[in-house]
Amino acid sequence: MTDLPTRSIDLKNVLSGSSPTADHSEGMSYLQSVPRRIVTLYLPLAIIVVILLFPFYWMALTSVKPDEQLLDLDRYNPFWTWSPTFKHFHKLLFESYYPHWLWNTMYVAVCATVLSIFASVLAAYAIVRLRYKGAHLVGGLIFLAYLVPPSILFIPLATVVFQYGLFDSPLALILTYPTILIPFSTWLLMGYFKTIPFELEECALIDGASRWQILIKIVLPLAIPGLISAFIFCFTLCWNEFIYALTFLQSTSNKTVPVAIVNEFVDGDIYRWGSLMAGALAGSLPLVILYAFFVEHYVSAMTGAVKE
């Protein structure tokens, strides 16, 4: 009951461009002529990709445009600039708390992710391999916990955070983010642990290893791809989180990047756009760079979350 039925689909080699099933599909592409492929495939694809990427181009372009070009659409072509400036970034880095905010976000994201991965590894191992009484039920409950959205929880959590005296401290976020991350990463890691052969653990048990030793020395090294997936995905989720950070933090220097940009940069100044976009770009870049290095892990994390 608790397992969603899609687990019967094997999503192992999803998405890497070299997936074996994917490459066989070229077998039938000769049935289509080149002009037809252009109209039915390349053209719609190009339109969608351009729309998907345009906001980032616009963000990047705005952040390097001089102010007078930003607001004068008649004399300058708005789609390009020949005189890029780093003024907005300079303002961001040296005249605002931006470095602080970046550091806060990084600190909260890393701590919350490490905590959640630690808790999830233990929980996932116990559910999949120890199979204690009721493990199946607990697995299902954890999946349900994944479906509880933060926008229902933030009001009561605010009172809880206040009672514990955590208000306006990064600790409030470090302790509440795991409620979003643990269900997700437990579910993901359960999938990975299931693929590790039982025989390895049996051998270790016969050789007298304890459960803890088995987990550390056998299961975890084999589940490293899963751990990386869980880690970077949790990190992204933390970075992206908004409503808790907006509710639990108050002082300007404690804020995380998304909250700070929305609240601190949005003033009446008509010249704010340059630094606003520079801030948005600088806040996205760390994730995009991380993503560029770990594309496949991201994808397996995403599909893994849906798989089980």
Add this chain to the structure above:
Amino acid sequence: MADVAIPRAKPQMSEASAWTQLKHNRNWLGFWFMVPAMAFLIFFLAYPLGLGIWLSFTDTRIGRVGHFVATENYEWLWDDSIFWLSVFNTLLYTFVASALKFAIGLYLALLLNENMPFKAMLRAMVLIPFIVPTVLSALAFWWIFDSQFSIISWSLKHLGLINQNINFLGDTTWARICVIFANIWRGVPFVAITLLAGLQTVSPSLYEAATLDGATRWQNFRYITYPLLTPIIAVVMTFSVLFTFTDFQLIWAMTRGGPVNATHLMATLSYQRAIIAGQLGEGAAISSAMIPFLLAAIMVSWFGLQRRKWQQGESND
């Protein structure tokens, strides 16, 4: 069946101390392994969930302990036209955005599943909107939909299609269209990539066989792709509906519920009432009012899923 693999305490080893036996007891070990995760989920998820429902029956304000007022908050909301407007907005937003996300996402997945040069790179690029924090891309949309300096207005004017700037986020209809567009923009990559993952598990030989039998491309899709994809579609759409329904950050960054509450969702309204106006009880009532909708969404996809499985003749495991 896997239970066989774990050696149970054997009879001749029964003289082992109680402690040793306990150390190998799976329930005991399992309990300790679950402690960290359960502690987090109980203290910061289950408890607040219950507390939220309790708060919705009290008149708690920020800085003041509330008293039980029974269903007063709900009665208040029942007569509150802004609340009903936010319910309508939320349903409209969820329905339109989810339907379009599904349609465009499926289409994009089908396109990406074709064989073509730079396939891996294209797929990686498609996912970028999903990676970038929602608030930051929402800010980019805010700038794109600016009333005076919008690049869209500029382009349309230069193409000669309009004479005046469109007041994208100042007009109620346009504002709704804009936030829905931004939501679709952000959600399509997730739907597309997960559905693509499902598509890749469909064996190409099925299409080859059907094509030999004279099936058209539409028939290929309708009778092979779609049935095989239904389970994953159901899961993806459940997630998509849930997260669209409870969306907060996109709206907050783009419109904060305006103009004249036209884009207020239940989540943004509860934030405004609870945190900004300080009426925690009333805010909690609004967010608790989301729970029945969420349960309904989960139920629909869950039972939809079960039926589909039965139709496919799979076992109900």
